[in-house]
Amino acid sequence: MKHIVVLTGAGMSAESGIKTFRDADGLWEGHDVMEVATPEGFARNPELVLDFYNQRRRQLNEVDPNRAHLDLVQLEKDYQVTIITQNVDDLHERAGSSNVIHLHGELRKARSSKDENDIKVWTQDLNLGDLCDKGSQLRPHIVWFGEAVPMIEKAMKICAQADILVIIGTSMQVYPAAGLIDFAPSDTPIYYIDPNPAIQSRGKITVIAKSATEGMKELLKRLS
Known part of the structure; x- marks a missing residue:
C-alpha cells in the first residue's frame, strides 16, 4: 500500500x-502575535495569553x-x-x-509550564491557578515562537x-x-x-x- x-x-x-493564523497586518485575532504566542508574552501577561487561547478553544467547539x-x-x-x-x-x-x-501543538491540550512532556487533555477554559500534578501553572500545549x-x-x-x-x-x-x-x-x-x-x-x-x-x-x- x-x-x-x-x-x-x-x-x-x-x-x-477557523481564521488563518495571521492577518496581513501581522495581527492574530486583533492581538500582536508576540504578546500571545511567545514564552515572553506569557511571562509578562499570563492572563491575556490564557484568555486568548480560551477564546480559540471555544471557537473550535463551534465548527466542524x-x-x-x-x-x-x-x-x-x-x-x-x-x-x-x-x-x-x-x-x-x-x-x-x-x-x-x-x-x-494542540488547542485541546495543556501542559506544565515547567515540564513540556507533562501534557493533559484540556477541553475547558484554562485559568491562572490550574496546576499540573507537581504544582506548576498549566499553559496551552502550543509551540510558541522561539520554542523548539x-x-x-x-x-x-x-x-x-x-x-x-x-x-x-x-x-x-x-x-x-x-x-x-x-x-x-x-x-x-x-x-x-x-x-x-x-x-x-x-x-x-x-x-x-x-x-x-x-x-x-x-x-x-x-x-x-
Missing part, C-alpha cells in the same frame, strides 16, 4: 470557519470538519495516510483521520518515506515546517493545493490552485 504524506496549514481549516478533512479520510481506504499539520485544531481527528502529527518544534524530526523521517506528498493550505513560508518538502524522495510526486500558491508547477510538483475542498475533490479524481 502506497504511503501518502499530507502537510496541512491554516487553509485546510479556513473553510470550517469540512469536506476536505473528510476526503482525506477517504484516502485511507486505498493508501497509508499520515497527516502532518501545522494546525492546532482537532478537525482532522474529528473527521476520522487515524494518523495525525501536530507540529505546533518537538515533532519536527519525526516529521522529517515520515516525509522521507512518502510515495506521494500532498501539501494543503499553507504558504510554505513558516520554518521548520516549510522545509519538510525537501525530505521527500527525489522521485516522489508532490501535489500542492492552495488558492494562492507560493510556488508554481514544475518537475514533480503539481499545483492545484484551488481551495482545500475544491482541491481535494480534484486530487481524488487524479489519484483514482
Whole structure:
C-alpha cells in the first residue's frame, strides 16, 4: 500500500470557519502575535495569553470538519495516510483521520509550564491557578515562537518515506515546517493545493490552485 504524506496549514481549516493564523497586518485575532504566542508574552501577561487561547478553544467547539478533512479520510481506504499539520485544531481527528502529527501543538491540550512532556487533555477554559500534578501553572500545549518544534524530526523521517506528498493550505513560508518538502524522495510526486500558491508547477510538483475542498475533490479524481 502506497504511503501518502499530507502537510496541512491554516487553509485546510479556513473553510470550517477557523481564521488563518495571521492577518496581513501581522495581527492574530486583533492581538500582536508576540504578546500571545511567545514564552515572553506569557511571562509578562499570563492572563491575556490564557484568555486568548480560551477564546480559540471555544471557537473550535463551534465548527466542524469540512469536506476536505473528510476526503482525506477517504484516502485511507486505498493508501497509508499520515497527516502532518501545522494546525492546532482537532478537525482532522474529528473527521476520522487515524494518523495525525501536530507540529505546533494542540488547542485541546495543556501542559506544565515547567515540564513540556507533562501534557493533559484540556477541553475547558484554562485559568491562572490550574496546576499540573507537581504544582506548576498549566499553559496551552502550543509551540510558541522561539520554542523548539518537538515533532519536527519525526516529521522529517515520515516525509522521507512518502510515495506521494500532498501539501494543503499553507504558504510554505513558516520554518521548520516549510522545509519538510525537501525530505521527500527525489522521485516522489508532490501535489500542492492552495488558492494562492507560493510556488508554481514544475518537475514533480503539481499545483492545484484551488481551495482545500475544491482541491481535494480534484486530487481524488487524479489519484483514482
